[in-house]
Amino acid sequence: MSRIVIIGAGPIGLEAALLARQLGHDVHVFEKGRVAENILDWGHVQLFSPFGMNSSEWGRAALAKAIGENSLPRADELLTGREFTERYLIPLSQLPELVGRIHEHSQVLTISRRHFRKTEGVGGTARSSEPFQLLIEQTSTSRSVISTDDMDREPRGESEGRILARHEVVEQYVDERIELADVVLDCSGTYPHHNWLGDGGMPCCGERDGLTEADYRLPMINAERFANLITIVVGSGFSAATSVVALAELARHAPRTKVLWFAKSPPSQTESAGPIVRVPNDSLLARDQLAAKANALASLGHFTNTSSPEAKHHPVVWFADVAIKSLTPTQTCRDFEGFGVELDWSRAAGQGSDPLSRLIVDRIIANVGYRPDRSIYEELHVHECYATQGPIKLAAKLLGETSADCLTQTSHGGDVLKNPEPNFFILGSKSYGRNSNFLLRVGIEQVREVVSRIA
Ligand SMILES: Cc1cc2nc3c(=O)[nH]c(=O)nc-3n(C[C@H](O)[C@H](O)[C@H](O)COP(=O)(O)OP(=O)(O)OC[C@H]3O[C@@H](n4cnc5c(N)ncnc54)[C@H](O)[C@@H]3O)c2cc1C
Known part of the structure; x- marks a missing residue:
């Protein structure tokens, strides 16, 4: 039996925890927020792969036993x-296997080898003769209701007290501790870095x-935030397509809604x-439907100096x-905090004079992708790819793939996930780096x- 620490209770961390428990290991999962924190951030977006592809057979079987097969989503949902x-x-x-083993609000700050x-x-x-040590920051919150008289009192102890409406006091405690492990699985994802x-x-x-962190995420496109405003969307991937299609849908009901989409041309014009x-x-x-809709919208409004x-x-x-x-916070004509944006046309081939050099917009959504947070394993030996920042062996295999369809990918086997640091593995979306x-x-x-190979 090994003591395994898993970083992140996203889908991959949870699947790993369950399988490791079923194989008899001592497992602890440290999650900086709530279970599935990152997925909940874009919870309004529909996954394009069906449930059967996003879940493991050991997860489905354990749940079928615990809560009944009919409680699970259908494989094609x-x-x-x-x-x-x-x-x-x-x-x-x-599940009973994981009770007491998932520690929410517990962020792994850094990992090293003891001594x-x-x-x-x-x-x-020599390094593998010593366990890993992980510095964990745990945040706990206590709430209490106080009477009006108590409100003037100083916050107690070292915690920071904040008095809310209805005389509720929320106190946050931050605690640091060290955990040891024989094996570490870093399943901490890339979102929202x-x-x-x-x-x-x-x-x-x-x-x-x-811009703030929120400007790089996938916001819920609702009338309150976006109707009849000008929004810039930056990005050429499916996240940007999701934002553009949702904004165009909003424009059908709020016709002054405008989307300015900054996205690269596809690599080949024929594509x-x-x-x-x-x-x-x-x-x-x-x-495919999302891609087709987004492309149709873009091609209708393709703006160049010759269009x-x-x-x-x-x-x-x-x-x-x-x-x-460049972008500069500016008051827009609607008396709204927006942005003055300066454009650079130098990459747009075949342009004569720049057709438009400055814009004033209300919102910016930057769906420009995510990158791994490598700071947590800075003290370990990890050989990274210089292009993707994923572990090198897997990255080399991925760079060799020619198909545009990620569905054709396989996992390339456990060996490509090994690092120079024994028993440290990066799994899930973080293993792909950028x-x-x-x-899933x-x-x-x-x-x-x-x-299944952990001793
Ligand atoms: C909008 C969107 C749509 C997607 N749609 C699909 C789809 O349809 N099909 C598909 O297969 N894939 C899809 N993906 C890609 C991918 O499957 C998801 O990103 C998935 O969430 C990756 O799972 P994960 O467990 O690797 O990482 P995450 O879900 O990102 O989970 C990582 C967890 O680690 C925690 N964490 C981070 N740092 C620390 C730390 N230092 N200490 C402790 N905890 C930490 C986070 O809070 C989080 O809970 C989509 C991605 C996005 C962004």
């Missing part, structure tokens, strides 16, 4: 992130101060008429290969291969 969490991930986390600095024990077997929207992947001028590369004969129908002026009047205007040079082709199906396969 397309669930939203929230439904997937409520109907599968939370019940999974509550070994990074520069010590290089290349030998975002990329930058500026040209070449660096922040454009004003971006670091002008599609819009920015999203469609997978030939895509078996994930929902994904007809009508392009500007479509609800979605596509600025292909145009970068954002490569956005990860599918692959992560479940990784779990099977790695966990």
